[in-house]
Amino acid sequence: MQLIMCLVFVCVWTFPAVISGAGVRVVVEEDSDAVLPCSLSTKESVIAKIFDWRKDESQKEVFFYDSGIHYNNGRTGQDEQFRGRVSHYEDQLMNGNASIKIQNTKVADSGIYSCIFRHPRQNFYIELVVERLLRDRSGEIPGASKPSITILDATKDWSLLQCEVQGASPEPKVQLQDGSGNILPAEERRGRYYVTLNITVTKTDHYLCVLTQEEISHQSRAETFVFISDAGNTTDGNVGVVIGGIVVVVVVVVVVVLVKLRSRFVRRC
Ligand SMILES: *[C@@H]1O[C@H](CO)[C@@H](O)[C@H](O)[C@H]1NC(C)=O
Ligand SMILES: *[C@@H]1O[C@H](CO)[C@@H](O)[C@H](O)[C@H]1NC(C)=O
Numbered sequence: 001m002q003l004i005m006c007l008v009f010v011c012v013w014t015f016p017a018v019i020s021g022a023g024v025r026v027v028v029e030e031d032s033d034a035v036l037p038c039s040l041s042t043k044e045s046v047i048a049k050i051f052d053w054r055k056d057e058s059q060k061e062v063f064f065y066d067s068g069i070h071y072n073n074g075r076t077g078q079d080e081q082f083r084g085r086v087s088h089y090e091d092q093l094m095n096g097n098a099s100i101k102i103q104n105t106k107v108a109d110s111g112i113y114s115c116i117f118r119h120p121r122q123n124f125y126i127e128l129v130v131e132r133l134l135r136d137r138s139g140e141i142p143g144a145s146k147p148s149i150t151i152l153d154a155t156k157d158w159s160l161l162q163c164e165v166q167g168a169s170p171e172p173k174v175q176l177q178d179g180s181g182n183i184l185p186a187e188e189r190r191g192r193y194y195v196t197l198n199i200t201v202t203k204t205d206h207y208l209c210v211l212t213q214e215e216i217s218h219q220s221r222a223e224t225f226v227f228i229s230d231a232g233n234t235t236d237g238n239v240g241v242v243i244g245g246i247v248v249v250v251v252v253v254v255v256v257v258l259v260k261l262r263s264r265f266v267r268r269c
Helices: 002-014 016-020 090-095 231-268
Strands: 024-029 034-036 050-055 060-066 086-088 100-102 111-117 122-131 148-154 159-165 173-177 187-190 195-201 205-213 218-226
Touching (some): 024 034, 034 122, 060 100, 148 205, 148 218, 159 218, 173 195
Parallel strands (some): 024 122
Antiparallel strands (some): 034 100, 050 111, 086 100, 148 159, 159 195, 173 205, 187 195
């Protein structure tokens, strides 16, 4: 019993947020700003007080305010991760509001933040969740690959396109699309870390190869333009114009002849 009490005490003491679970949860998309709320229930002014924002069990220094002196006006000791990205609300201090804003959030900013008032001691816990966006992360995360699209072969009627992906891990989804975003049925060959797609296209258009690695929120695309001279259709068009022309001429001639015949007939009567 004593041991259990002791364990509970240790947990509560080292990381109360996990135990209480009564904190606030803030969810934002990466690269956007997050406001972490923290206010004294008494609403008494904190202008001349100390409050300290820390992150996770490692107690990283996020923001420290001591009677007007803080990390943005000379105080040192802020963790590198937060340098230049954290501010407080000066005009809210008189209402006991010690909320902070973290700009340009990264996924690594996710975690449990504690807002600590000294004298009297009061702790608040805020969970920040920074959600990853699907975007191009090639060069940023190993295994986030880039597709390449090439024209392997072409005639005046068609082009053979190939999309190639190498060094992709986790396993990617690769799709070929036309300029309107329709997914095209392509021949696929897969290896452990590579994918190739082939398709024969017969229309002038932009063609896209889109690679998605959902697990790492990575998407990258390659584009090419295909021009099909479409000789057959052009000839058809010309033939159409010629035939149309002939029909018009024939109709005109027939009408003229009929009108003449009719006037001659009328005169005779
Ligand atoms: C504290 O200030 C922030 C920023 O202006 C605001 O969003 C929040 O609602 C305020 N909290 C309270 C309890 O007034
Ligand atoms: C794509 O076409 C090329 C050239 O014809 C061929 O070598 C390759 O095996 C084809 N790949 C697939 C996935 O069909």
